[in-house]
């Protein structure tokens with residue numbers, strides 16, 4: 001019943017929504033898939049019918065991915081180079097594959113978290129329907 005309560009203007013749990021987003025699940029029910037394919041956000045949840053097309057993730061997940069991958073791989077590159085002094089081609093190959101692999105792993109999960117954060121904080125069109133109507137009438 002929490003999904004019913006969540007649409008009635010109550011506070012939404014950000015932590016739980018972020019975890020559901022990381023798991024690429026609907027931030028409302030946690031069961032329906034959030035993404036269609038690799039990165040496309042579904043228009044609505046197939047389980048609870050939560051509208052998801054309101055998201056405005058834009059470039060946010062890509063920026064977060066770059067920041068995280070950079071902060072993991074750059075120090076690791078220094079440590080590996082200083083410790084083992086591998087052949088430059090070997091070092092490049094390992095880190096190129098590592099950076100691409102980590103980026104591909106993180107990108108959809110961070111997109112799920114960004115969409116879930118927007119949902120939890122009722123950003124953009126994720127506000128409760130009653131609230132949206134009130135806002136429209138006031139303006």
Ligand SMILES: [Zn+2]
Pocket residue numbers: 026027028029030031032045046047048049050
């Ligand atoms: Zn759902």
